[in-house]
Amino acid sequence: MKKYLALLAACVLVSASAGCSSGNSSSGDSSQTATDAAQTTSSGEDATAQTTAAEETSAASTTAGSAQTTTAVSSSQTAASSTSGVSGTETTAVTTTAGNGEKAEFQYNSDGAVEFSGDPADQNQDTLIAAAQAVYDAACQQQYRFTVGSPYTLDHETYIENDMGWQFYLVTDEGINSMADVAADYDKIFSSRYNSAIEEVFMESDGKVYCLDGQRGANIFYSYSQVVSVDKITPDEIFFTVTSYYDPTDINGEEPFTNDAQFSVVIEDGVWKAGEFLLPY
Numbered sequence: 698m699k700k701y702l703a704l705l706a707a708c709v710l711v712s713a714s715a716g717c718s719s720g721n722s723s724s725g726d727s728s729q730t731a732t733d734a735a736q737t738t739s740s741g742e743d744a745t746a747q748t749t750a751a752e753e754t755s756a757a758s759t760t761a762g763s764a765q766t767t768t769a770v771s772s773s774q775t776a777a778s779s780t781s782g783v784s785g786t787e788t789t790a791v792t793t794t795a796g797n798g799e800k801a802e803f804q805y806n807s808d809g810a811v812e813f814s815g816d817p818a819d820q821n822q823d824t825l826i827a828a829a830q831a832v833y834d835a836a837c838q839q840q841y842r843f844t845v846g847s848p849y850t851l852d853h854e855t856y857i858e859n860d861m862g863w864q865f866y867l868v869t870d871e872g873i874n875s876m877a878d879v880a881a882d883y884d885k886i887f888s889s890r891y892n893s894a895i896e897e898v899f900m901e902s903d904g905k906v907y908c909l910d911g912q913r914g915a916n917i918f919y920s921y922s923q924v925v926s927v928d929k930i931t932p933d934e935i936f937f938t939v940t941s942y943y944d945p946t947d948i949n950g951e952e953p954f955t956n957d958a959q960f961s962v963v964i965e966d967g968v969w970k971a972g973e974f975l976l977p978y
Contacts, residue, residue, distance in 0.1 A: 803828050808885035809835035811962075811969035817935065822927050828969060829937050830924045832886070832962050836971035837922070837978075839886040841915070844894050844976075847908040848882070849873055857900065857907050865900045865907035876901045888963035888970040918943040919978035920953075924960065934972060936961045941977040 803813045803824070811828045813820070820828075842848050847868070855867040872878060876899060883895050898909040922941040929936040939960045944953040961972035 805831055805835075806968070809839070810886055812967055813969070817964060817969070818930060818932075825927050825935065826924045826937070829927075829935070829960070829962055832969050832971055833922065833924055833939060833960055833974075835886050836974050837976060839883065839971075840894055840974070840976050841978075843879075843883055844898050845911065845913055847910045849908060851908055851910055853910075857902055859900065863909060865909050868899075868906040868908055873906050874904055875906060879906060884970070886971055887974070888965060888972045890963050891972050891974070916943070916978040917948060918945045920944050922977050928959070933964045934961050935964070936973070939977075 803811050803817075806812055809831075811832050813828070817825065817828070847866075849868045849870045851866040852869050853866050856864045858864055868879075873882075876895075879895055879899050880889070880893060883893060887893065898911060900907045920942040922939050924937050925940050926938045927935065928938055937960045939958050941956045941958065942953065943956070945951045946953060956977070958975050958977070959973055961974075962969040963972040964970075
């Protein structure tokens with residue numbers, strides 16, 4: 698009925714225009730104009746109907762999403778948040794549903810470590826894996842930053858040598874005067890419960906700190922690492938399995954492969970820090 702009325706209205710308008718014109722327009726032009734007007738009206742109605750349907754579908758999807766109470770955090774989302782935590786000062790919070798049905802929240806602090814608002818032992822496996830992935834990603838960045846090159850400013854004109862003749866260069870950053878100072882920075886992500894990688898690349902002498910400043914590339918086959926399972930939970934440490942993925946296809950034509958390693962987080966005053974750890978690249 699709407700289309701019929703629109704067509705009738707268009708015909709009336711065309712007829713009126715023809716009566717007021719100088720008589721140069723033909724009846725074929727009037728017919729074509731009426732048809733175009735009707736098509737335009739019809740298209741407008743169809744577009745309105747499609748837009749309304751899309752809005753209804755979107756609203757339904759939003760409602761369905763709001764009805765879910767468990768939020769699973771993907772490894773890619775966790776990695777992004779972890780990276781932001783290491784380089785910035787903002788704190789990113791993630792809310793999930795704990796195993797007991799209550800809301801649980803962990804956050805990445807400005808150091809890149811993970812803090813829980815509740816007891817980690819009460820969380821479900823998805824939450825634990827998401828938090829562990831954040832710590833693992835931060836640990837990878839931290840260890841590479843401290844052991845390849847130097848996180849500090851160095852004076853390459855002033856150095857000491859170890860028993861093997863390797864040169865260690867003077868750290869000139871204010872406040873870095875001992876191995877304890879370096880450890881305080883490194884242990885923002887790592888637990889002191891395990892042997893530290895910094896002992897191999899830093900030396901202390903006469904109230905000063907020196908760094909090896911060794912350079913190397915990363916494993917060119919390396920793609921990414923993913924925490925895949927929770928293996929053991931103790932009051933102050935949780936153990937996981939991490940699978941690292943490597944793809945040499947574009948380099949030498951060999952098939953992709955994986956490597957599994959154990960990873961742990963040590964819980965220190967509510968903060969998760971990396972414990973057992975092996976840099977995958």
